[in-house]
Amino acid sequence: MISIIFLLGWAAFVYMMTIIVPNLYFIPLWFVLGPIVGFIVMVLFLLLHFPLFKITKYDNKYKYFLSRSTARWVNIFPLRLKIQVEGLKNIPKDGPLTIYANHKSYADPFIIFEMMKRPTTFTPKMSVYKAPLIGSWLKYLGAFPIDRSSDRNTARAMVDAIKVVKSGMAMAIFPEGGIKDRNDIKMVAMRAGAYRVAMKAEANLLPVSIHGSTQIKHRAPFRRTKIHVVIHPVVYYEDIKKLSTGEVADKIFNIINESLQK
Numbered sequence: 194m195i196s197i198i199f200l201l202g203w204a205a206f207v208y209m210m211t212i213i214v215p216n217l218y219f220i221p222l223w224f225v226l227g228p229i230v231g232f233i234v235m236v237l238f239l240l241l242h243f244p245l246f247k248i249t250k251y252d253n254k255y256k257y258f259l260s261r262s263t264a265r266w267v268n269i270f271p272l273r274l275k276i277q278v279e280g281l282k283n284i285p286k287d288g289p290l291t292i293y294a295n296h297k298s299y300a301d302p303f304i305i306f307e308m309m310k311r312p313t314t315f316t317p318k319m320s321v322y323k324a325p326l327i328g329s330w331l332k333y334l335g336a337f338p339i340d341r342s343s344d345r346n347t348a349r350a351m352v353d354a355i356k357v358v359k360s361g362m363a364m365a366i367f368p369e370g371g372i373k374d375r376n377d378i379k380m381v382a383m384r385a386g387a388y389r390v391a392m393k394a395e396a397n398l399l400p401v402s403i404h405g406s407t408q409i410k411h412r413a414p415f416r417r418t419k420i421h422v423v424i425h426p427v428v429y430y431e432d433i434k435k436l437s438t439g440e441v442a443d444k445i446f447n448i449i450n451e452s453l454q455k
Contacts, residue, residue, distance in 0.1 A: 195235055195262040196269060202234030203227035228270075239263065243329065251335030252312040252362050260334060264306035272300050272409060273417045278308045280424035286311060289358050289396035289430075293387070293445050295380040295453065296367035298406040300413075305365045305401070308422055313363040316354060316390075335362055351390060358394035366390065368442065379453045380446055388438045388445070391430070398433075400425040400445050402452035423452045 210223040239259065246256050268274040292313070294305060302315055314335040322328045322338035331338075335357045337350040358364050368387035369380055391398050404421040412418045425448050433441050 195266045198238050199231040199235045199266060203231035206230040246333040251357060257312040261306050264303040267303045268307055272413045274420050275417055276304060276307060276420045278422045283424045283426050285427060287361060289394050290363040290399055291358060291391040291396045292363060292365040292399045292401055293368055294401035294403055295449055296369050298409045300409050301403060301406055304403060304420060311363055313365055315365050354390050355394045358390060358396050379450050388441045392438060395430050397430050398428040398445060400448040402449050
């Protein structure tokens with residue numbers, strides 16, 4: 194939907210300018226400026242929805258539809274990603290769920306958003322959460338920031354995150370605690386504490402391996418990047434509830450990296 198609005202804004206601008214300035218020499222200029230106008234139209238459309246986003250529940254289907262549609266626009270146009278997903282059948286349709294994936298690009302959340310067909314939120318770092326507009330949007334989606342400078346704030350955010358997961362909202366977490374090595378596709382580090390949300394919420398865990406995201410910085414926006422996402426079978430809480438968070442972290446770490454090493 195968002196991509197269609199962007200393209201319609203682009204096409205409408207080119208059409209109007211061609212009528213207003215009927216000079217064939219200017220048509221290439223209108224096509225160049227068209228994406229800027231299309232982007233402005235798209236942003237205004239989304240801003241008009243912010244009051245609705247604010248008063249609706251985190252798992253509101255229309256709100257997530259627009260969010261997922263926006264993520265798809267980002268993947269197609271600015272980032273030029275061609276995403277192939279393997280294992281869509283492994284995504285549970287309902288119930289408490291946490292998603293764990295390797296993190297090598299700022300595009301990873303958009304990739305996760307596009308593949309998930311149920312309301313999903315994130316645990317972004319504080320700097321992203323405080324960004325204008327983006328921060329408000331994340332807040333309306335039930336995201337809770339990780340403040341690495343304050344253990345108290347992190348603990349408070351974790352309590353809220355557990356409540357959201359227990360309500361049935363899927364939550365994506367990047368357990369490396371940020372982008373550690375952009376040139377190594379494998380998960381190179383992990384924070385066992387990232388798995389406390391799943392264990393405290395008694396949620397199932399969905400391991401996800403993202404192949405190819407290390408190349409985005411070298412190719413976008415001029416060349417297309419192929420991304421292969423592998424969604425592994427769910428790790429059920431009942432099967433790991435007696436394990437420590439460190440043992441759970443090792444288990445998920447091995448599942449994700451085993452796919453990435455192939």
